[in-house]
Amino acid sequence: RTQNWLDTKRVEIACAxxxxxxxxxxxxxxxxxxxxxxxxxxTLDDYRPSDMVKLDILVNQQPVDALSVIVHRDDAFHKGQRLVSKMKEIIPRQMFEVPIQAAVGNKIISRANVKAMRKDVLSKCYGGDITRKRKLLEKQKAGKKRMKMVGSVEVPQEAFMSVLKLEDD
Incomplete structure (x- = not known):
C-alpha cells in the first residue's frame, strides 16, 4: 500500500x-x-486462493436460489444474520409461521420466524366450559400444521433488491 501526495489537496492511494x-x-x-x-x-494483480462459501437462504425450508451469495467464510455468519433479519421485515405474514434460514452447506447459521396471522376462534365462545375453547385452539393448531406442509410462500420483489442494498449497511 502506498500513499502519494500529488499536491496539497490531492492524494493517490495504491493498495491491493x-x-x-x-x-x-x-x-x-x-x-x-x-x-x-x-x-x-x-488493474488485476493476480489470483489468490481464498476461503469462500456459498450462503443459501431458505424460506419455509425451500432454498431461494436468487438470494444465494458467495461470501468469505469469516463474513458468512454476520452476512447471514443481516440477510435473515432483512428478509423477516420484507416477507409478509402468512396464515402459518414461516422460518427464514441462512445456511452454509447443510449447517444453519442463522434463523428467524415470520409469525403467523391468528384468527380469533374463541370469539364465538362466550363463557362455558374451558375444554370447548381448548378443543377449538387445538383444531386451529392442527389446521395451521397441515397448511404449513402444503403452503408455499411468495418472496416479494423487494427481497431480491434488499440483498443488493444490504452491502450499503
Whole structure:
C-alpha cells in the first residue's frame, strides 16, 4: 500500500483489495463519501486462493436460489444474520409461521420466524366450559400444521433488491 501526495489537496492511494470488494458497490460508495471528487482506476494483480462459501437462504425450508451469495467464510455468519433479519421485515405474514434460514452447506447459521396471522376462534365462545375453547385452539393448531406442509410462500420483489442494498449497511 502506498500513499502519494500529488499536491496539497490531492492524494493517490495504491493498495491491493479483493475484486469482490470492488464489484459490490465500491465505486458508488467512493463517490458518495467524497461527494463526487474521487475517482478510481484498477488493474488485476493476480489470483489468490481464498476461503469462500456459498450462503443459501431458505424460506419455509425451500432454498431461494436468487438470494444465494458467495461470501468469505469469516463474513458468512454476520452476512447471514443481516440477510435473515432483512428478509423477516420484507416477507409478509402468512396464515402459518414461516422460518427464514441462512445456511452454509447443510449447517444453519442463522434463523428467524415470520409469525403467523391468528384468527380469533374463541370469539364465538362466550363463557362455558374451558375444554370447548381448548378443543377449538387445538383444531386451529392442527389446521395451521397441515397448511404449513402444503403452503408455499411468495418472496416479494423487494427481497431480491434488499440483498443488493444490504452491502450499503
Amino acid at each position: 483489495i479483493p475484486l469482490a470488494e470492488i464489484i459490490v458497490d465500491f465505486y458508488n460508495e467512493l463517490k458518495a463519501r467524497t461527494r463526487g471528487y474521487a475517482s478510481m482506476d484498477y
